[in-house]
Amino acid sequence: MEEQVLYxxxxxxxxxxxxxxxxxxxxxxxxxYGIVGxxxxxxxxxxxxxxxxxxxxxAGLTFLGxxxxxxxxxxxxLVSMMVAATYGFAIERVAYRPLRGQPRLLALISAIGMxxxxxxxxxxxxxxRDIAMPSLITGRWTFGSPDTFEASLSYMQVIIFIVTLVTxxxxxxxxxxxxxxxxxxxxxxxxxxxxxxxxxxxxxxxxTFVVGAALAAxxxxxxxxxxxxxxxxxxxxxxxxAFTAAVLGGIGSIPGAMLGGxxxxxxxxxTSAYFSSEYKDVVAFGLLILVLLFRPSGLLGKPEVExx
Amino acid sequence: xxxxxxxxxxxVSALVLGATAAQADIKIxxxxxxxxxxxxxxxxxxxxxxxxxxxxxxxxGVNGEKLVGVVYDDACDPxxxxxxxxxxxxxxxxxxxxxxxxxSTEPASDIYEDEGILMITAxxxxxSITEKGYQLxxxxxxxxxxxxxxxxxxxxxDIKPLRVAVIHDKQQYGEGLATSVKGELDKAGIxxxxxxxxxxxxxxxxxxxxxxxxxxxDFVYYGGYHPELGLILRQxxxxxxxxxxxxxxxxxxxxxxxxxxxxxxxxxxTLPDSFEKDPKNAELVEAFKANNEDPSGAxxxxxxxxxxxxxxxxxxxxxxxxxxxxxxxRANTFATPTGDLAxxxxxxxxxxxxxxxxxxxDGTKSAVK
Numbered sequence: 293m294e295e296q297v298l299y300x301x302x303x304x305x306x307x308x309x310x311x312x313x314x315x316x317x318x319x320x321x322x323x324x325y326g327i328v329g330x331x332x333x334x335x336x337x338x339x340x341x342x343x344x345x346x347x348x349x350x351a352g353l354t355f356l357g358x359x360x361x362x363x364x365x366x367x368x369x370l371v372s373m374m375v376a377a378t379y380g381f382a383i384e385r386v387a388y389r390p391l392r393g394q395p396r397l398l399a400l401i402s403a404i405g406m407x408x409x410x411x412x413x414x415x416x417x418x419x420x421r422d423i424a425m426p427s428l429i430t431g432r433w434t435f436g437s438p439d440t441f442e443a444s445l446s447y448m449q450v451i452i453f454i455v456t457l458v459t460x461x462x463x464x465x466x467x468x469x470x471x472x473x474x475x476x477x478x479x480x481x482x483x484x485x486x487x488x489x490x491x492x493x494x495x496x497x498x499x500t501f502v503v504g505a506a507l508a509a510x511x512x513x514x515x516x517x518x519x520x521x522x523x524x525x526x527x528x529x530x531x532x533x534a535f536t537a538a539v540l541g542g543i544g545s546i547p548g549a550m551l552g553g554x555x556x557x558x559x560x561x562x563t564s565a566y567f568s569s570e571y572k573d574v575v576a577f578g579l580l581i582l583v584l585l586f587r588p589s590g591l592l593g594k595p596e597v598e599x600x
Numbered sequence: 601x602x603x604x605x606x607x608x609x610x611x612v613s614a615l616v617l618g619a620t621a622a623q624a625d626i627k628i629x630x631x632x633x634x635x636x637x638x639x640x641x642x643x644x645x646x647x648x649x650x651x652x653x654x655x656x657x658x659x660x661g662v663n664g665e666k667l668v669g670v671v672y673d674d675a676c677d678p679x680x681x682x683x684x685x686x687x688x689x690x691x692x693x694x695x696x697x698x699x700x701x702x703x704s705t706e707p708a709s710d711i712y713e714d715e716g717i718l719m720i721t722a723x724x725x726x727x728s729i730t731e732k733g734y735q736l737x738x739x740x741x742x743x744x745x746x747x748x749x750x751x752x753x754x755x756x757x758d759i760k761p762l763r764v765a766v767i768h769d770k771q772q773y774g775e776g777l778a779t780s781v782k783g784e785l786d787k788a789g790i791x792x793x794x795x796x797x798x799x800x801x802x803x804x805x806x807x808x809x810x811x812x813x814x815x816x817x818d819f820v821y822y823g824g825y826h827p828e829l830g831l832i833l834r835q836x837x838x839x840x841x842x843x844x845x846x847x848x849x850x851x852x853x854x855x856x857x858x859x860x861x862x863x864x865x866x867x868x869x870t871l872p873d874s875f876e877k878d879p880k881n882a883e884l885v886e887a888f889k890a891n892n893e894d895p896s897g898a899x900x901x902x903x904x905x906x907x908x909x910x911x912x913x914x915x916x917x918x919x920x921x922x923x924x925x926x927x928x929x930r931a932n933t934f935a936t937p938t939g940d941l942a943x944x945x946x947x948x949x950x951x952x953x954x955x956x957x958x959x960x961x962d963g964t965k966s967a968v969k
Contacts, residue, residue, distance in 0.1 A: 306804075
């Protein structure tokens with residue numbers, strides 16, 4: 293009996309880990325959708341670039357002989373957030389702003405083009421092979437006895453939870469309390485009216501991309517350190533899963549993205565645990581279809597009329 | 601008007617000249633992944649093939665003509681492989697070395713057979729490739745149907761595990777191998793507790809590992825490639841799951857150590873014999889090293905042999921007549937760096953030896969059987 297409980301807890305922890313990083317990436321999709329009403333398909337690629345930058349920083353600092361783990365972690369976090377934010381800004385400027393006011397399909401195609409461009413650009417610059425990095429943070433806590441079932445929680449998993457929670461908290465505060473956040477909310481309610489009221493909506497849209505990209509870089513660093521490998525194609529699957537999480541929770545809603553990410557991650561883990569890992573995508577996407585059938589705007593999404 | 605006609609005439613004659621200039625060489629398409637996650641296996645194939653071409657040309661070419669290798673990138677993607685095959689047809693190339701991944705070789709081989717192009721793969725091990733009664737499709741490597749039972753035999757007689765998990769990546773190569781291993785283990789009465797597929801490209805295997813831990817698995821056979829197995833090994837050691845792992849040649853390259861680090865110690869891999877260790881091949885190994893190339897990949901020597909067999913057959917037949925070459929290949933035995941090779945009616949090697957290796961955390965390997 294105790295064994296079953298431990299096993300359940302173990303799989304729940306596994307699901308929460310992967311789910312919280314889905315959530316971090318999903319926020320980028322949901323914020324952009326909430327304000328401009330388009331899907332930024334290049335977002336997964338920003339996550340991939342964030343992982344690469346984090347790897348380069350970590351490798352560089354280790355090479356220089358620095359050993360302070362917290363310093364390396366913070367440096368990698370800051371640099372990858374900054375580089376990814378620059379990419380986010382540039383992507384918006386190059387691929388989406390010129391198409392503002394055009395039919396939405398154009399921006400969507402431009403997004404897919406941007407995604408393919410970035411993937412191949414990184415492939416050419418970094419090579420297409422898996423680049424691996426040894427684990428910086430090792431060690432784990434274990435519960436239960438090895439005779440029945442021993443659940444384990446690694447330090448890295450705990451770091452993922454903590455960083456995700458802190459980031460989410462900071463974002464929520466930023467959106468609900470700050471002047472910029474208020475402008476963001478205003479834009480998502482009515483872009484034209486916000487403009488009339490004297491807020492430069494172009495800047496706010498650029499800010500959305502920058503914040504989303506920085507969060508994707510956080511996920512990139514965390515997952516990069518957790519799995520220890522990166523290749524130019526990781527953005528596609530991660531982006532797809534995060535997009536699913538955003539839709540599941542209600543695209544356009546930030547708490548929805550968090551809920552959707554966690555839900556998707558735990559569903560996947562539980563399917564692998566009690567059914568078969570072959571079916572984890574089937575069940576996860578089946579859940580998405582079910583939710584959309586009964587709540588077309590997602591779990592926490594507000595039902596609303598089509599935006600213009 | 602006249603000027604335009606002259607230009608046109610010049611253009612046409614240039615084309616004709618170009619075509620004749622190309623005729624003087626014998627082109628061989630080298631098809632495999634230059635890009636994509638398994639590009640390093642493509643490198644092995646290209647390294648071996650290019651060395652063979654270089655040495656044959658240095659020795660005077662084939663019937664006075666030079667061999668030219670043209671690289672085509674299929675990225676180990678079946679869709680791109682058919683595009684490559686069509687391009688090979690359009691380019692008028694008669695000989696193909698490749699492809700690498702079985703899932704790419706299979707659709708491409710249909711096109712080659714239809715168009716009278718002779719293909720030798722030095723890496724694809726799926727049995728179904730040579731099961732269609734094709735005349736022009738050959739391989740210089742062993743089959744999964746040999747490798748699977750070979751691995752299973754070793755598991756049954758030497759490891760004697762109690763609870764086994766057979767995991768695969770749901771692709772033709774990996775699932776084929778996994779199914780064959782599971783079949784043999786079942787026959788021998790070994791308890792295969794789990795038989796599951798993972799998604800290739802996935803990064804998180806924690807749920808699967810948790811399940812294997814709960815099931816008290818003591819031996820895992822993985823059918824697939826190194827990116828996924830590397831992560832499974834790494835995450836297993838992080839989660840305190842310490843079963844013995846075994847995989848096919850698709851996992852056996854130094855990248856698995858780069859990904860899994862110390863967790864790759866003790867991994868068992870079935871690979872073709874290390875031809876670079878054979879004293880007979882010492883001279884060839886030196887030639888690779890002189891070019892700054894690594895001769896130790898599993899597909900380097902089979903690729904070399906494939907090119908050599910093509911060259912020998914052209915010499916014997918007198919021209920690049922693929923049907924006659926195929927007949928010659930089936931009727932004769934070829935002395936190559938991978939041994940004396942002879943083909944059966946299906947185009948497979950009559951004999952091919954696999955070896956079980958123990959993988960080490962520094963990326964080297966030692967033979968255990």
